[in-house]
Amino acid sequence: MIGPVLMQYGNAEQKARFLPRIVSADDYWCQGYSEPVSGSDLAALSLRAEKDGDGYMLNGSKIWTTVAHEADFMFLLVRTDTSGRKQEGVSFLLVDMNAPGLTVRPLPYMTGVHEFNQVFFEDVRTPANMLVGAEGQGWEIAKYLLEFERGGNFLSGRIRAALGRARRAAEWSGVWQDHNFRRRHADLEIRAETVAWTELRILDKAAKGGRPGASSSYIKLLGAEMNKDVTELAMQAAGYAGHWGNKSIANDLGPPSALNASDRYFNHRANSIMGGSNEIQRSIIAKQLLGL
Numbered sequence: 001m002i003g004p005v006l007m008q009y010g011n012a013e014q015k016a017r018f019l020p021r022i023v024s025a026d027d028y029w030c031q032g033y034s035e036p037v038s039g040s041d042l043a044a045l046s047l048r049a050e051k052d053g054d055g056y057m058l059n060g061s062k063i064w065t066t067v068a069h070e071a072d073f074m075f076l077l078v079r080t081d082t083s084g085r086k087q088e089g090v091s092f093l094l095v096d097m098n099a100p101g102l103t104v105r106p107l108p109y110m111t112g113v114h115e116f117n118q119v120f121f122e123d124v125r126t127p128a129n130m131l132v133g134a135e136g137q138g139w140e141i142a143k144y145l146l147e148f149e150r151g152g153n154f155l156s157g158r159i160r161a162a163l164g165r166a167r168r169a170a171e172w173s174g175v176w177q178d179h180n181f182r183r184r185h186a187d188l189e190i191r192a193e194t195v196a197w198t199e200l201r202i203l204d205k206a207a208k209g210g211r212p213g214a215s216s217s218y219i220k221l222l223g224a225e226m227n228k229d230v231t232e233l234a235m236q237a238a239g240y241a242g243h244w245g246n247k248s249i250a251n252d253l254g255p256p257s258a259l260n261a262s263d264r265y266f267n268h269r270a271n272s273i274m275g276g277s278n279e280i281q282r283s284i285i286a287k288q289l290l291g292l
């Protein structure tokens, strides 16, 4: 997500500092977009960044921040101006997660998994060279990033891997003999194929210097639905073994393909919300792809 943004909008210093460490996975990033009062209506965000000498002073809070407790840096949208249209006062900043005044509070899932957090900023300072693009350009950059977030996940590969797991688990449990199960499996294989072609079109565009555009919303929408369907299929295939996630006892309980099925099932229910809800994607498709 942040890689393409720095390539497009970052200055030479930011590119040299961050891009190689993204590729080598030395730096791990989290995304500070959502706030308690701004989700779908992202431009309503209110986390304040005020000029403070050669830097910015941040006050406010971000929520639903995946892996904030493990990340080295956050890219975030902040409000630097309250005077004009709400989109105009947004800027795009980078923050070191070890900065004084920054606190991360866990928000565990109902399954007990810890991925989400709320992040609080109390007089957190970030240097001026952590501003990406110009002040007030954040909204444009935010939308650019979302195209890569929604369209850059290599969804078809993940779905095919999940379908492979579901099939192996079904063969193990005997569900593969069920005609209806195999029909649903085949249906998902066909849908994965259609997504793969759309992804290849996006890759082709990117290779020629283009950007994903509204096709990314189409991928995001299909992905949310397919992830739900494929993890439901996997639950049916895995049976009781799907409730176990401990690989050390895997051989006694079921094959690796069946384990963790219930974790994945619950986790993927959130796909139609994260990264912009299905309703928001449908609106973008209607306006930008279909011209309605």
Ligand SMILES: Cc1cc2nc3c(=O)[nH]c(=O)nc-3n(C[C@H](O)[C@H](O)[C@H](O)COP(=O)(O)OP(=O)(O)OC[C@H]3O[C@@H](n4cnc5c(N)ncnc54)[C@H](O)[C@@H]3O)c2cc1C
Pocket: 030, 031, 032, 033, 034, 035, 038, 039, 040, 041, 063, 064, 065, 066, 067, 270, 271, 273, 274, 275, 276, 277, 278, 279, 280, 283
């Ligand atoms: C698993 C997961 C991980 C996430 N990780 C991150 C992260 O790392 N960083 C981050 O910043 N955020 C993250 N989020 C937050 C995510 O971006 C928001 O949840 C999402 O944008 C929706 O905002 P909201 O939850 O405030 O819901 P709301 O915006 O309050 O929406 C509530 C409901 O109203 C509907 N709705 C709202 N506006 C409209 C409209 N204009 N037209 C039609 N329907 C509408 C929505 O579709 C939804 O059904 C994550 C969310 C999830 C579930």
